[in-house]
Amino acid sequence: MPTRxxxxxxxELNQLISHMEMRPEPVQRTGCHPPxxxxxxxxxxxxxxxxxxxxxxxxxxxxxxxxxxxxxILLDLFIAQLKNARMQTTSVCIGAHVPQTTALRWIALLERxxxxxxxxxxxxxxxxxxxxxxxxxxxxxxxxxxRCLAKAADGRSRPSAPSGSGLGPGEYERARNxxxxxxxxxxxxxxxxxxxxxxxxxx
Numbered sequence: 001m002p003t004r005x006x007x008x009x010x011x012e013l014n015q016l017i018s019h020m021e022m023r024p025e026p027v028q029r030t031g032c033h034p035p036x037x038x039x040x041x042x043x044x045x046x047x048x049x050x051x052x053x054x055x056x057x058x059x060x061x062x063x064x065x066x067x068x069x070x071x072x073i074l075l076d077l078f079i080a081q082l083k084n085a086r087m088q089t090t091s092v093c094i095g096a097h098v099p100q101t102t103a104l105r106w107i108a109l110l111e112r113x114x115x116x117x118x119x120x121x122x123x124x125x126x127x128x129x130x131x132x133x134x135x136x137x138x139x140x141x142x143x144x145x146x147r148c149l150a151k152a153a154d155g156r157s158r159p160s161a162p163s164g165s166g167l168g169p170g171e172y173e174r175a176r177n178x179x180x181x182x183x184x185x186x187x188x189x190x191x192x193x194x195x196x197x198x199x200x201x202x203x
Contacts, residue, residue, distance in 0.1 A: 043082040069096040
């Protein structure tokens with residue numbers, strides 16, 4: 001659910017856009033504003049991208065034509081965190097659609113770039129989990145931001161206005177960053193609550 005800060009931001013955005021709509025413009029506006037995305041909107045957007053990749057592979061007859069293991073890893077981990085789920089290293093390797101040794105090299109590269117981190121299960125040290133760092137999580141959300149706004153509007157049966165419609169560059173950037181910040185906090189808090197209830201530690 002949107003936080004109080006996000007609801008306040010939505011009201012501010014509506015006021016800004018309404019103010020801009022009073023100015024004469026060549027393009028007629030619908031008067032509808034994109035809603036603040038919820039975690040479910042981010043998940044639906046990421047799943048669309050995931051399903052498109054899998055359908056592309058089926059259509060063209062294999063994954064060799066479109067080998068992007070690092071992107072598959074990032075996308076899988078992004079979806080997992082939006083689902084509030086953990087992924088073991090073996091599952092991440094399978095999702096990368098490359099041999100395990102190759103996938104492990106890509107995971108190590110992403111770890112060096114501070115995009116993923118690995119940690120062992122306290123109850124069973126043989127289990128190693130991988131997840132996005134907060135830096136990578138924010139970058140993934142930044143990448144999907146405009147598509148997520150459209151998804152959120154579509155899911156609420158309202159026309160989707162362009163995300164930057166009527167806003168100056170500074171206002172648009174501030175609004176986007178606030179939404180990203182609050183959503184990252186929601187994901188982090190939800191993960192901690194789940195970990196506490198399960199009696200496990202979080203990084």
